[in-house]
Amino acid sequence: MSPKTQNRPSLRRRLALMPGWSTEVVINATSERVWEQVTYFEGYSEWNSFVIEAQAEFAIGKQIGFLEDLKQFGQHWITAEFLEINLQSSFVWQGCFLAPDFFTVRHYFEIRALSERQTQFRQIH
Numbered sequence: 065m066s067p068k069t070q071n072r073p074s075l076r077r078r079l080a081l082m083p084g085w086s087t088e089v090v091i092n093a094t095s096e097r098v099w100e101q102v103t104y105f106e107g108y109s110e111w112n113s114f115v116i117e118a119q120a121e122f123a124i125g126k127q128i129g130f131l132e133d134l135k136q137f138g139q140h141w142i143t144a145e146f147l148e149i150n151l152q153s154s155f156v157w158q159g160c161f162l163a164p165d166f167f168t169v170r171h172y173f174e175i176r177a178l179s180e181r182q183t184q185f186r187q188i189h
Contacts, residue, residue, distance in 0.1 A: 088186040095177035099152050
C-alpha cells in the first residue's frame with residue numbers, strides 16, 4: 065500500500081462521513097391530510113419522481129420497500145425498517161443502499177400543524 069492510500073479512509077468510512085440533508089415545505093392542507101398522504105406508501109409514485117413503487121406495513125419493526133430510479137445509480141430496491149412512529153406527527157425508517165453495512169440511510173419525517181390549514185413537512189436524512 066502506498067503512503068498516499070495508507071491513510072485514506074475506506075469507502076465505507078467516507079460514505080459515513082457524508083453530510084446529511086434536510087428539506088421542508090409548507091403545505092396548504094391540514095396536518096391530518098398531509099399525514100394521510102405521506103403514510104400512503106403505495107401512492108408515492110404519484111408525487112415522488114424517484115419512486116417507481118413502494119410497499120409498506122406501517123408498524124415499528126416492519127419493513128418498507130421502495131423501487132427507486134436514481135439516474136446516477138439506476139433502478140434498485142431499498143428495503144428499510146420502521147424504527148419509530150409517532151402517530152400524526154413523525155416516523156423514522158432506516159435501511160441500506162446496495163448491500164447491508166455498505167451505505168445505511170436513516171430518514172426522519174416530521175409533520176407539524178402551523179395553523180388549521182397549513183402544515184410544515186420536514187424530511188431529514
